[in-house]
Amino acid sequence: MSTFTLEKQDLERDAAFKKALHGKTAEEKNSFFAMIGKDKASQQAAVDEYFKHWDNKASGEETEEIRKARRDEYATLTRHYYNLATDLYEYGWAQSFHFCRFSKGEAFRQALARHEHYLALKMNLQENMKVLDVGCGVGGPAREIVKFSGVNVTGFNNNDYQIERATQYAKKEGLSHKLDFAKGDFMQMPYGDNTFDAVYAIEATVHAPSLEGIYSEIFRVLKPGGVFGVYEWLMTDAYDNDNPHHREIRLGIEQGDGISNMEKIDVALDAMKAAGFKLELNEDLADRPDELPWYWPLSGELKYMQSVWDFPTLVRMTHWGRGLAHRFVGALEVIGVAPKGTQKTADSLAKAADCLVAGGKEKLFTPMYLMVGRKPEA
Numbered sequence: 001m002s003t004f005t006l007e008k009q010d011l012e013r014d015a016a017f018k019k020a021l022h023g024k025t026a027e028e029k030n031s032f033f034a035m036i037g038k039d040k041a042s043q044q045a046a047v048d049e050y051f052k053h054w055d056n057k058a059s060g061e062e063t064e065e066i067r068k069a070r071r072d073e074y075a076t077l078t079r080h081y082y083n084l085a086t087d088l089y090e091y092g093w094a095q096s097f098h099f100c101r102f103s104k105g106e107a108f109r110q111a112l113a114r115h116e117h118y119l120a121l122k123m124n125l126q127e128n129m130k131v132l133d134v135g136c137g138v139g140g141p142a143r144e145i146v147k148f149s150g151v152n153v154t155g156f157n158n159n160d161y162q163i164e165r166a167t168q169y170a171k172k173e174g175l176s177h178k179l180d181f182a183k184g185d186f187m188q189m190p191y192g193d194n195t196f197d198a199v200y201a202i203e204a205t206v207h208a209p210s211l212e213g214i215y216s217e218i219f220r221v222l223k224p225g226g227v228f229g230v231y232e233w234l235m236t237d238a239y240d241n242d243n244p245h246h247r248e249i250r251l252g253i254e255q256g257d258g259i260s261n262m263e264k265i266d267v268a269l270d271a272m273k274a275a276g277f278k279l280e281l282n283e284d285l286a287d288r289p290d291e292l293p294w295y296w297p298l299s300g301e302l303k304y305m306q307s308v309w310d311f312p313t314l315v316r317m318t319h320w321g322r323g324l325a326h327r328f329v330g331a332l333e334v335i336g337v338a339p340k341g342t343q344k345t346a347d348s349l350a351k352a353a354d355c356l357v358a359g360g361k362e363k364l365f366t367p368m369y370l371m372v373g374r375k376p377e378a
């Protein structure tokens, strides 16, 4: 297991930083306006804090000390990543921060929802169960799963800005009686042992410094007989850590996606068992023979266009689209409309997109390794 130490939590400090950086932008409906409305000095502080882990640390020269430093600051690293990336995600993707399988002609949001329903189905979630969503983002999946399964969900994550937006969206959809949110470090959750009937995590536990650590914490808060379902981000068996090209892809994904340490499939399977789960299901859904790959919206390849509505999605990821976006954001920074660091963040996300697509095409990486595990009855 990767060695790790728990980061000391300071909820008041984080709340104060959120207030300073995001101000009232959490109430902004349009994520573009939310993005340009940040406090400039605080944004610079978040950029410095995040990129200190990546600048001048190419994959060829990466040492175990560098990787350990990231793992040691997993919570701060991830919190600042989402301080910088949340508006871009909402602007350029949706309120469900995950990938999904696509069927031909299927609308983008429909496919995202189907992926959420599939997890709920495989976990056999039932009406009024008490469920925890670990790493809930702005609550898109939680709202969908509440509506689909009738469960009561608590969304938990480490970013105050996301929690504030998630709370507002739930209220707007009239779901506050079934859905609430709490902020904290998922490696040390403020819940007693045996609290939840079910726990799920959608592309979130990859932010943990250790999979065994996070799965053990989830096991602790689950009631005996309770179920845990996860879509995990993992490097596949084909990933070779001694191959410089493979390492470059993994590092690009880690840097562009706020991940301190991404593991291989066998590590995740061992971690589930070591945590105490009885594994009921495990499958790499990226291995299904789908005509449209999970990474198509990031590929910039117009051959994947299903309807005219896909054109803007694809064109912004082409070489020209990216160049234009890079210059546009740069110009906004120069004239003082966008805070400094917006372009650096956007470029880092673009690099992540390239590495995700390369990882997907070369079958080195999956964002949808499905595992369902049960905590044995006492």
Ligand SMILES: CC(C)=CCC[C@@H](C)[C@H]1CC[C@H]2C3=C(CC[C@]12C)[C@@]1(C)CC[C@H](O)C[C@@H]1CC3
Residues within 6 Å of the ligand: 088, 089, 091, 092, 093, 096, 097, 098, 099, 203, 204, 206, 233, 257, 258, 298, 325, 346, 349, 350, 352, 353
């Ligand atoms: C980080 C983890 C564990 C999960 C998030 C998965 C995805 C929702 C994101 C991964 C890469 C992101 C990118 C964008 C949106 C959200 C992701 C797909 C953009 C499309 C947002 C708009 C930017 O201009 C380009 C981004 C590329 C990467």
